[in-house]
Amino acid sequence: MISKSRLIEIRWHGRGxxxxxxxxxxxxxxxxxxGKYAQAFPSFGPERRGAPVLAFVRIDSQQPIKxxxxxxxxxxxxxLDPGLLSIVNVASGLKENGIVIMNTKKSFQDxxxxxxxxxxxxxxxxxxxxxxxxxxxxxxxTMVGALIKASGVVELESLVEPxxxxxxxxxxxxxxxxxxxxxxxxxxx
Amino acid sequence: xxxxxxxxxxxxxxxxxxxxxxxxVAAYPITxxxxxxxxxxxxxxxxxxxxxxxxxxxxxxAMSACLGASATGARxxxxxxxxxxxxxxxxxxxxxxxxxxxxxxxxxxxxSSPLSVWxxxxxxxxxxxxxWIQIFVENGQEAxxxxxxxxxxxxxxxxxxxxxxxxxxxxxxxxxxxxxFPEQSLVDKFIPPYKYPMPLHPDKPVTMGAFGPPIIxxxxxxxxxxxxxASKEVILQCWAEFGxxxxxxxxxxxxxxxxxxxxxxxxxxxxxxxxMTAIDRMREKGKEVGLVRxxxxxxxxxxxxxxxxxxxxxxxxxxRALSFGGPVGPVxxxxxxxxxxxxxxxxxxxxxxxxxxxxxxxxGFEEIVNRGIExxxxxxxxxFEIFGVRG
Numbered sequence: 001m002i003s004k005s006r007l008i009e010i011r012w013h014g015r016g017x018x019x020x021x022x023x024x025x026x027x028x029x030x031x032x033x034x035g036k037y038a039q040a041f042p043s044f045g046p047e048r049r050g051a052p053v054l055a056f057v058r059i060d061s062q063q064p065i066k067x068x069x070x071x072x073x074x075x076x077x078x079x080l081d082p083g084l085l086s087i088v089n090v091a092s093g094l095k096e097n098g099i100v101i102m103n104t105k106k107s108f109q110d111x112x113x114x115x116x117x118x119x120x121x122x123x124x125x126x127x128x129x130x131x132x133x134x135x136x137x138x139x140x141x142t143m144v145g146a147l148i149k150a151s152g153v154v155e156l157e158s159l160v161e162p163x164x165x166x167x168x169x170x171x172x173x174x175x176x177x178x179x180x181x182x183x184x185x186x187x188x189x
Numbered sequence: 190x191x192x193x194x195x196x197x198x199x200x201x202x203x204x205x206x207x208x209x210x211x212x213x214v215a216a217y218p219i220t221x222x223x224x225x226x227x228x229x230x231x232x233x234x235x236x237x238x239x240x241x242x243x244x245x246x247x248x249x250x251a252m253s254a255c256l257g258a259s260a261t262g263a264r265x266x267x268x269x270x271x272x273x274x275x276x277x278x279x280x281x282x283x284x285x286x287x288x289x290x291x292x293x294x295x296x297x298x299x300x301s302s303p304l305s306v307w308x309x310x311x312x313x314x315x316x317x318x319x320x321w322i323q324i325f326v327e328n329g330q331e332a333x334x335x336x337x338x339x340x341x342x343x344x345x346x347x348x349x350x351x352x353x354x355x356x357x358x359x360x361x362x363x364x365x366x367x368x369x370f371p372e373q374s375l376v377d378k379f380i381p382p383y384k385y386p387m388p389l390h391p392d393k394p395v396t397m398g399a400f401g402p403p404i405i406x407x408x409x410x411x412x413x414x415x416x417x418x419a420s421k422e423v424i425l426q427c428w429a430e431f432g433x434x435x436x437x438x439x440x441x442x443x444x445x446x447x448x449x450x451x452x453x454x455x456x457x458x459x460x461x462x463x464x465m466t467a468i469d470r471m472r473e474k475g476k477e478v479g480l481v482r483x484x485x486x487x488x489x490x491x492x493x494x495x496x497x498x499x500x501x502x503x504x505x506x507x508x509r510a511l512s513f514g515g516p517v518g519p520v521x522x523x524x525x526x527x528x529x530x531x532x533x534x535x536x537x538x539x540x541x542x543x544x545x546x547x548x549x550x551x552x553g554f555e556e557i558v559n560r561g562i563e564x565x566x567x568x569x570x571x572x573f574e575i576f577g578v579r580g
Contacts, residue, residue: 038367040366
């Protein structure tokens with residue numbers, strides 16, 4: 001469990017169209033609804049569908065966040081697309097004792113071998129969950145469940161309202177996908 | 190009760206324009222400002238804001254439509270950025286000269302070429318002398334608060350001037366963060382109904398922006414200059430009143446941990462927050478440095494500025510725009526000018542950084558301050574330095 005008393009920086013890796021930015025926003029809104037301070041923002045660029053993209057979240061339970069720059073040294077990295085692992089160094093700049101949370105079907109051993117970084121790992125097969133629960137392989141809300149299980153940065157329940165506001169009638173399925181991922185996520189210390 | 194919401198700053202600004210009961214919005218979308226007017230269009234379409242939304246074909250037309258709307262006595266809001274602000278340029282002077290209190294949010298953006306949608310202050314500096322009141326904000330809350338203040342200031346019968354609220358493109362416009370929305374009833378009390386003294390009306394024709402031959406032009410310009418300078422009193426009163434009502438306080442120049450500091454960092458806009466983190470870290474290391482931020486860019490608050498830096502030996506100014514072939518960064522020029530006649534002048538060191546969306550990290554600000562101290566002691570062969578530039 002990551003300490004709740006300091007600034008936590010989360011970097012999301014996804015592909016354009018997979019909803020990394022939305023995940024970041026939802027998590028920040030959940031944190032803010034818990035009375036915390038948070039900021040979420042995309043990596044600003046001419047992103048195209050399918051190209052690697054970044055999104056960022058900072059959460060501080062104590063004080064307003066006074067940094068306006070991309071996150072180069074995250075505490076937590078969330079990877080929405082397993083294919084990114086071979087083209088992007090997702091663990092770049094990860095803090096000591098940081099954690100990488102992967103959407104993958106692979107074993108911890110295989111993921112660890114590809115990552116080539118000394119860090120904690122968490123994994124879940126988010127693509128399968130998203131296909132089964134949402135009917136589409138969009139893993140952003142599913143991976144929010146994995147993030148919460150692996151880090152406890154916010155409470156699962158705090159996501160319900162942001163998801164409802166964002167997805168309306170589709171919210172329930174997204175909530176279910178998130179909860180299923182929360183249950184299925186494995187963490188390797 | 191004020192409501193605390195996690196919201197994108199652009200949307201929060203649109204909500205502020207709604208809280209202010211804006212009557213007319215005329216706008217053209219441009220990154221990174223688009224979400225502001227997009228959300229306003231939605232609020233109007235959904236019937237949540239009883240306003241006329243005029244979609245136009247360019248920013249030149251947007252500001253022209255705002256002129257007409259404001260002249261009839263309608264509370265008028267728009268937003269733009271970068272190239273859009275440049276395309277408005279000639280109309281901006283008309284708005285201030287005709288004393289039309291339009292409020293405009295500017296999501297500060299770099300200028301082409303090369304094409305850059307990212308943030309810096311190039312667009313702001315190009316409109317510096319257009320006669321608008323110009324306020325910088327550092328976060329979403331300040332953006333909301335100052336959009337509300339902008340209406341009250343601009344529409345004050347003693348002022349009647351247009352107001353720009355500058356927020357850094359992307360660094361603020363695209364960030365989700367906590368914002369407290371004040372209660373509608375308090376906002377209604379805070380911003381009295383807009384009563385333009387001589388509105389355009391078919392039953393009572395008036396001429397606005399008439400021909401100004403040499404015999405009158407200088408006098409009108411002097412009147413305009415006197416009026417803009419005098420607006421500072423109303424701005425101060427407005428912020429004081431805002432502080433009383435909403436418990437958040439604003440000043441033309443704001444200081445952060447300047448106690449005992451001989452070295453001051455000077456910034457304007459959202460990077461000031463990152464600079465605060467840098468100051469905290471330097472203070473932890475025992476360095477006596479502080480931060481001074483400019484909130485009111487026009488009218489420039491000379492008195493408050495001189496007061497804020499009166500004990501400094503060195504001021505390190507970070508500009509986010511270039512004055513090509515000029516002396517130093519544009520903010521630094523003002524700072525030097527403001528101090529020229531002082532008996533005890535600090536050394537003023539100029540840096541340009543953060544152009545076209547280049548991040549300045551806390552470590553970057555520390556480096557700038559350290560380099561600034563070195564330059565103030567040993568001098569430099571350059572008028573200013575561009576921080577972090579390669580090659």
